[in-house]
Amino acid sequence: MAGTVAGMAAYLKARIDGGTLEPGNKLPPTRFLMHQFDLSDNAVYRAIALLKAEGYVYSHQGKGVFVADRRKLISGAERIQGITQVGETIHHKRSVRVQAPEWVAAHLGEGECVNRVRTVNRGELVLQASQSWVHLDVAEVVPEIDEPRPCNPTWQAVYAERSGNSVEVASKTVDARITTAEDREELNLDDDFAVLVMRSIYVTGNKVIGVGEGVYAPGHPLSIS
Structure with missing residues (x-):
């Protein structure tokens, strides 16, 4: 059964909040995430956009998407x-x-x-x-x-x-x-x-x-x- 954008975002947020993914860790490539969550490339991009909007990750042009240091966020x-x-x-x-x-x-x-x-x-x-x-x-x-x-x-x-x-x-x-x-x-x-x-x-x-x-x-x- 195909996954959902919200499901992918929630899974990665839980791993970040739980410390399994630490600040500076690089997220897997898009193709890997597509296979892991059974999503299209567009759906993966949307899930990552949600994580960016909440300050969980950030992009480094040409290098990929990385876990942000949430201690620096301002609520x-x-x-x-x-x-x-x-x-x-x-x-x-x-x-x-x-x-x-x-x-x-x-x-x-x-x-x-x-x-x-x-x-x-x-x-x-x-x-x-x-x-x-x-x-x-x-x-x-x-x-x-x-x-x-x-x-x-x-x-x-x-x-x-x-x-x-x-x-x-x-x-x-x-x-x-x-x-x-x-x-x-x-x-x-x-x-x-x-x-x-x-x-x-x-x-x-x-x-x-x-x-x-x-x-x-x-x-x-x-x-x-």
């Missing part, structure tokens, strides 16, 4: 509670409908989505510039995401309450890069710096409904321990 509650500290404020700058950028479309799907942009400030100092790209299905339930203002407490929480579908967040990657022109504009930087970047994937069930990126200004560290 949804910690992420939401940790947005601001005392003396910091959130400024919602814009909320517009755009075509999903290529890297976002790889998770959210191609087409139009809602792009929300905000900064976290301490006085005039910009500490963090964040963007989220939200699926239009969410806008049907939470129409206020089309406006550049906060949702109380977050669009994820409002969507979950109104739709009855839970929303989970997995920290997709935590990395560093040299500032782009957009980074410098949003963070009010006059020169290039190395900045910390966190990208997160928001899911409800097996569906990705949002992608987020936070860029942290120099001197404003993000704890991932």
Whole structure:
């Protein structure tokens, strides 16, 4: 009997949670997984995409798929509670409908989505510039995401309450890069710096409904321990 995408994902998650598959271990090749779980190649890719969305694995281009170190993940509650500290404020700058950028479309799907942009400030100092790209299905339930203002407490929480579908967040990657022109504009930087970047994937069930990126200004560290 053929396996299922959810069954493959659940099996590998259990092995990772149980320590049988450890951080840095490489997953078997696609053909092996197809045979092991009696799935098509497309179904295997979908199962791996679910594991990536929940932060269990990550891809290394040209080398394969590897088990992530889940000690570095930031849970949804910690992420939401940790947005601001005392003396910091959130400024919602814009909320517009755009075509999903290529890297976002790889998770959210191609087409139009809602792009929300905000900064976290301490006085005039910009500490963090964040963007989220939200699926239009969410806008049907939470129409206020089309406006550049906060949702109380977050669009994820409002969507979950109104739709009855839970929303989970997995920290997709935590990395560093040299500032782009957009980074410098949003963070009010006059020169290039190395900045910390966190990208997160928001899911409800097996569906990705949002992608987020936070860029942290120099001197404003993000704890991932």
